[in-house]
Amino acid sequence: MKSHTEHLTMNVPSRRGFVNLTPQVESALEKSGVREGLVLVNAMHITASVFINDDESGLLADYEKWLEELAPHAPTDQYRHNRTGEDNADAHLKRQIMGREVVVAVTGGKLDFGPWEQIFYGEFDGRRPKRVLIKIIGE
Secondary structure: OEEEEEEEEEOOOOOOEEEEOHHHHHHHHHHHOOOEEEEEEEEOOOOEEEEEEEOOHHHHHHHHHHHHHHOOOOOHHHOOHHHHOOOOHHHHHHHHHHOOEEEEEEEOOEEOOOOOEEEEEEEOOOOOOEEEEEEEEEO
């Protein structure tokens, strides 16, 4: 069994944003030499997410609007977490909704996606570097 690990550094300049990670994951898969196996992609921070969906700008804008309605950033004093001096309680909630990680099958050396599927990084409290783990295992 082969194993390959890479860490990406994400530095989204705004508080929130989405980044398509599919090209970086495909590159890591190619380097790994794995033809059959699994790829794990994990947001290694509690205010960021990794998820799979369509790379369509309207959908990403809908996510932004929907998440802000579910867990609005302001007023920041509505959250107990922010009493610690933070202002990012909403980011923790948004991450919980969008998820921590994804696992994708590898078949024939390629990510075995359904139609339109892409891997995204979701940032909910940006403006500083954060890591994403890519872990590939298989034959």
